[in-house]
Amino acid sequence: MLDSFLVRAALAGLGVALAAAPLGCFVVWRRMAYFGDATAHASILGVALALSFNMSVFAGVLVVALVMATSVSTLSGRGYAMDTLLGVMAHSAIAFGLVAVSFLDGVRIDLMAYLFGDILAVGRVDLAVIWGGALLVLALVGWRWQQLLLSTVSPDLAQASGIDPKREQLILTIALAVVVAVAIKVVGVLLIAALLVIPAAAARPLAQTPERMAAIAAVIGGVSALGGLQLAYRFDTPAGPTMVCVAAVLFGLSSVVSLSRA
Amino acid sequence: MNALVDFNNVNLKYGAQKVLEDVNISIAPGEIVTIVGPNGSGKSSLLRALIGALKPASGQISRAMGLRIGYVPQKLHIDPTLPMTVKRFLSLPVKISDTDASEALRRAGVPDLGSRQMSNLSGGQFQRVLLARALLHKPQLLLLDEATQGLDQPGSAAFYHHIEKVRDELNCAVLMISHELHVVMSASDRVICLNGHVCCEGKPDVVASAPEYRALFGSGTGGALALYRHDHDHVHGHECDHDHSHEAAE
Numbered sequence: 001m002l003d004s005f006l007v008r009a010a011l012a013g014l015g016v017a018l019a020a021a022p023l024g025c026f027v028v029w030r031r032m033a034y035f036g037d038a039t040a041h042a043s044i045l046g047v048a049l050a051l052s053f054n055m056s057v058f059a060g061v062l063v064v065a066l067v068m069a070t071s072v073s074t075l076s077g078r079g080y081a082m083d084t085l086l087g088v089m090a091h092s093a094i095a096f097g098l099v100a101v102s103f104l105d106g107v108r109i110d111l112m113a114y115l116f117g118d119i120l121a122v123g124r125v126d127l128a129v130i131w132g133g134a135l136l137v138l139a140l141v142g143w144r145w146q147q148l149l150l151s152t153v154s155p156d157l158a159q160a161s162g163i164d165p166k167r168e169q170l171i172l173t174i175a176l177a178v179v180v181a182v183a184i185k186v187v188g189v190l191l192i193a194a195l196l197v198i199p200a201a202a203a204r205p206l207a208q209t210p211e212r213m214a215a216i217a218a219v220i221g222g223v224s225a226l227g228g229l230q231l232a233y234r235f236d237t238p239a240g241p242t243m244v245c246v247a248a249v250l251f252g253l254s255s256v257v258s259l260s261r262a
Numbered sequence: 263m264n265a266l267v268d269f270n271n272v273n274l275k276y277g278a279q280k281v282l283e284d285v286n287i288s289i290a291p292g293e294i295v296t297i298v299g300p301n302g303s304g305k306s307s308l309l310r311a312l313i314g315a316l317k318p319a320s321g322q323i324s325r326a327m328g329l330r331i332g333y334v335p336q337k338l339h340i341d342p343t344l345p346m347t348v349k350r351f352l353s354l355p356v357k358i359s360d361t362d363a364s365e366a367l368r369r370a371g372v373p374d375l376g377s378r379q380m381s382n383l384s385g386g387q388f389q390r391v392l393l394a395r396a397l398l399h400k401p402q403l404l405l406l407d408e409a410t411q412g413l414d415q416p417g418s419a420a421f422y423h424h425i426e427k428v429r430d431e432l433n434c435a436v437l438m439i440s441h442e443l444h445v446v447m448s449a450s451d452r453v454i455c456l457n458g459h460v461c462c463e464g465k466p467d468v469v470a471s472a473p474e475y476r477a478l479f480g481s482g483t484g485g486a487l488a489l490y491r492h493d494h495d496h497v498h499g500h501e502c503d504h505d506h507s508h509e510a511a512e
Contacts, residue, residue: 029344150354153340160313160333160405161355207345208379 002127005120006233012122012130013225013243016183016195019134021218022141023175024200025210029152030172034083035072037193038090040180042068044189045097047114051104057114058129058181065177068093073173117188117240119229126185133182137175144171149210187240194244199224202251205258220250265290266329266403266435267312272321274307281307283459285321289403294429294436294449296466299456300478305439306336308456309407312437332401332434334392336408342381349376352395362398370394371424385412389421397428404428406438422449 002008027036043061050060068089076082101111113121122130141148148168151158155165183192199221200213207213228243235242265288274282282304289295297305310316311323313333340346352363367373370390375383383391389409396404406425410418426449429436453469455461461474469475 029341031341031343146355146357152344153346153351153354154335154338156310156313156315156335157333157338158355159310159315160331162314163355204343204345208347208377209345209350213345 002124005122006229008122008124008127009119009229009239010226012119012127012186013229013239014222015127015130015134016179016186017199017221017225018218019137019179020183020195021199021203021221022214023137023172023179024196024198024221025203025214025217026141026148026152026172027176027196028200028204029210033193033197034086035069036176036180036196038072038086039065039069039176040184040189040192041090042093042097043180043184044114045093045100046181047184048097048100048104052100057184061184062177062181064093065180066174069173069177070170073169113188114184115188115190116238117184117186117191119186119239122185130182130186133178137178140171140175144168148172187243191240191244194247195221195224198244198247198251202247202254205254205261220247220254224250264326266326267437268322268324269311270322270324272311272323273319274304274311274316275319276307280458282311282456285460287454287460287463289435289437291402291435292429292433293451294426295438295452295454296450297437297439297454297456298469298475299461303457305456306407309333309405309437309439312405326402329403330399330401332396332399332404334389334396334404334406334409336411336439338388338392340380344381346380347376348378348380348383348391351380351391352398354395356399358398366394366398367391369397386417389413393421393424393428397432400432401434404434404436404438406436406440408439410440425449 002011024036027033043065046061046064047057048060049064050057053060072082072085072089075085110118147158147163148171150161150163151165151168158165158168179196180192183195187195199217202220203213203216206216224243224247228246229239231237231246232239232242268288269285272282272285273280274285285308287308297308299305307316311318313331348367349360349363352358352366358366364373364376367375370393372387372390372394375387375391380388380391389412393409404425410421413421425436425438428434448466450466452463453466454463455469455472455475455478457478461478462469462472464472
């Protein structure tokens, strides 16, 4: 069954969508949309490093995304606003990444594949990495769900209940880095943040509780991944962007629903 | 009985700036302690240090083993992007049954709010829900940080009466920060006057007449207690006078 590239692509898309859904909700609740974006952009540097040191792209991206995310978390609240820090770090990383890529002679890399993803080229090993990462993220978020939620509502309330909000933030940051690293093959650097934010945003008007919002986001993400792939196959469009387009249309529909209710 | 919380020569700093110096405070089980002090005097920092959100620069804060704290913060903004019913909120971080949630809301005087969204509550309802949550797991120490901000006078008076009732039921200690001296003092066993350090502490009437306290709040608030006594006779003549001088002292 895994011999068909379409089946592999569908499974890869589903895996990323499932992991991105609950995480995307936290990104929306904590107003970290730009954080996901910046981490993703920085991963271009990871691609360059991976290629120059001959290691797997997944590992390179994971390392850079982790370094980026933890340094932003540590530096924030020390005289710089979050958006300033992210602007500095993300764009520096992408610039260093592009410069580093130019030093790689001999290797002709298809930068487009990393910017926009190449889901149709997902192999068995990629699939294992994607699902491994997705399950890890789901397990991590599921395990810390109550603590993460209370820290999001109020760090002080969490502290009074014996929860360390900084530790929860770190867990979220690590999960985000993992999702970015596994999603780069599927939707590419430029559109990872879309996969995090759009399904969660589309789920918001339809949900009364945080759990339901995460579940609905997962459904919307899954439908976007499979629907986008189908459409991309039929109309010969790039797969990653088509998935994001489907998600955006679903967001539009859910906004109409919420407007008509008001 | 042993103290629930003991501050031993605690110094608090934000960066290089000293917030609190050489604070020695201990809270005994079951007592109601009120902290008063002007803005920037370190009241909220003291509470944040107590819950562990702020590490002391020096000195020690010791808590009784397994101390259960119920915390009602000054204000809490729940982002409207986060869907959260009142019932769901009560289950953070420990899941509780629907029956327990309904019972807690009934006791807090807001029985019908269970399925409402937190972001749609009025200020008074929100505070009562926060209090209901803080009381869920039978705290030994209840912390209230300006819990009546945004409530009108009858509203906050009712809130404090409720706190007294809660204390009598649960026999928990209460540590609260408040601006509304005349309402709060009546219920307090002890008042601590804070201004970067502990200026004075003691029984409400002792503190109200202490020169350090007068220096901070002006003699106008000397009427605070008197005002409370008037309340029993339903004479509210000085109320306006007091509030103005109090605000001026802030």
